[in-house]
Amino acid sequence: MIHINENFLKLKASYLFSDIAKRVAAYQAENPDKTIIKLGIGDVTEPLPQACLEAFHKAIDEMGNRDTFRGYGPEQGYPFLREAIAQHDFQNRGADVSPDEIFVSDGSKCDSGNFQEIFADDIRIAIPDPVYPVYVDTNVMAGRTGQNIDERYQNLVYLEATKENNYSPALPTEPVDLIYLCYPNNPIGVTLNKEQLNAWVDYAKENKAIILYDAAYVSFIRDEATPHSIYEIEGARDVAVEFRSFSKTAGFTGTRCAFTVIPKELKAWDKAGNEHSIHALWNRRHSTKFNGVSYPIQRAAAAVYSPEGQLETKQLTDFYLENAKLIRDAMEKLGYSCIGGDNAPYIWIHTGTDSWEFFDKLLQKAGVVCTPGSGFGRCGEGYVRISAFNSRENVVTALERITESLS
Ligand SMILES: *Cc1c(COP(=O)(O)O)cnc(C)c1O
Numbered sequence: 001m002i003h004i005n006e007n008f009l010k011l012k013a014s015y016l017f018s019d020i021a022k023r024v025a026a027y028q029a030e031n032p033d034k035t036i037i038k039l040g041i042g043d044v045t046e047p048l049p050q051a052c053l054e055a056f057h058k059a060i061d062e063m064g065n066r067d068t069f070r071g072y073g074p075e076q077g078y079p080f081l082r083e084a085i086a087q088h089d090f091q092n093r094g095a096d097v098s099p100d101e102i103f104v105s106d107g108s109k110c111d112s113g114n115f116q117e118i119f120a121d122d123i124r125i126a127i128p129d130p131v132y133p134v135y136v137d138t139n140v141m142a143g144r145t146g147q148n149i150d151e152r153y154q155n156l157v158y159l160e161a162t163k164e165n166n167y168s169p170a171l172p173t174e175p176v177d178l179i180y181l182c183y184p185n186n187p188i189g190v191t192l193n194k195e196q197l198n199a200w201v202d203y204a205k206e207n208k209a210i211i212l213y214d215a216a217y218v219s220f221i222r223d224e225a226t227p228h229s230i231y232e233i234e235g236a237r238d239v240a241v242e243f244r245s246f247s248k249t250a251g252f253t254g255t256r257c258a259f260t261v262i263p264k265e266l267k268a269w270d271k272a273g274n275e276h277s278i279h280a281l282w283n284r285r286h287s288t289k290f291n292g293v294s295y296p297i298q299r300a301a302a303a304v305y306s307p308e309g310q311l312e313t314k315q316l317t318d319f320y321l322e323n324a325k326l327i328r329d330a331m332e333k334l335g336y337s338c339i340g341g342d343n344a345p346y347i348w349i350h351t352g353t354d355s356w357e358f359f360d361k362l363l364q365k366a367g368v369v370c371t372p373g374s375g376f377g378r379c380g381e382g383y384v385r386i387s388a389f390n391s392r393e394n395v396v397t398a399l400e401r402i403t404e405s406l407s
Pocket of ligand 1: 042108110182214244252
């Protein structure tokens with residue numbers, strides 16, 4: 001008899017966004033005339049930048065010509081893209097990253113979910129609360145946790161971001177081996193300053209731990225003093241992996257391109273105490289299980305780094321940040337305390353009431369969909385997340401309706 005991986009049974013039965021979809025569908029069925037505005041899910045709405053689109057078209061034409069046709073490319077990505085990334089995203093900001101330390105992929109969700117595969121089953125893992133659910137669920141599937149009891153998996157160390165600690169989790173009080181951090185943060189929209197990030201790097205060094213640093217929202221940072229990459233911190237090359245994605249930077253959520261940075265210095269140990277290169281292990285894993293991102297998509301991604309691409313992606317993220325400011329201002333005017341929205345496309349709103357109750361109120365009174373904070377972890381209870389990813393028209397209408405129904 002074939003048996004399943006029973007770790008999957010530990011996963012919480014219903015997925016946050018399907019719960020939301022069910023409630024929205026029920027409301028729509030009862031109110032067929034009402035137009036619902038979705039400020040819940042973290043998906044972009046605006047089309048691809050022109051520079052990306054042109055490079056994409058051109059590369060597709062190359063695929064239709066015998067002389068310029070390409071089959072399998074390098075699993076790690078084409079040099080033209082890896083070189084552009086290393087220069088623009090890292091070297092230009094004083095972060096020492098070379099092209100061969102970059103692994104191009106079809107998404108940071110996959111990379112941040114898959115990366116745990118190369119570590120032992122019994123490592124100790126620290127995960128923020130609230131959190132992007134991928135980090136938790138992939139470790140549950142891999143069997144690194146116990147059961148979920150009271151919204152907490154046994155064997156995980158939770159890094160709580162609460163009002164009391166100004167939404168910046170304290171360092172773990174017990175030793176951990178793998179630490180997931182995400183800045184600018186999804187769902188709470190905050191960033192870390194240099195000193196705070198430095199403390200995490202020092203902790204990792206002292207504990208021979210590794211930080212998985214998810215910087216999917218880096219292009220929303222407007223405060224120049226905020227670190228864009230963890231490699232701007234001294235010593236980070238010894239302890240950190242960084243995930244980046246074109247999804248939110250350039251509207252690639254449906255196009256799919258991302259990358260992971262692994263410095264050559266980064267090491268972990270076998271049970272006998274011998275050192276092993278994480279770069280080599282991931283290269284082995286990546287080239288065994290992945291066959292590269294399609295050529296036209298890598299060309300479209302590389303166009304982000306052209307002068308036109310830089311201008312257009314800045315305009316794109318500026319647009320969402322203006323939405324974010326409108327949302328935050330309107331919610332604050334209604335008396336809610338908010339964080340985020342200035343260097344991130346998410347506003348984290350303290351409702352002081354049950355997250356799902358507030359979600360229902362916003363849906364039923366205003367026809368607006370947000371995300372209940374409790375869906376991101378126990379510390380999200382009493383909060384909702386509103387996303388800036390929508391058209392200006394929809395954001396303005398949603399805020400008018402919210403203001404009318406909640407004041
Ligand atoms: C959107 C998002 C990503 C990007 O995922 P892709 O698979 O590259 O689209 C990564 N991390 C977080 C926290 C995100 O919200």
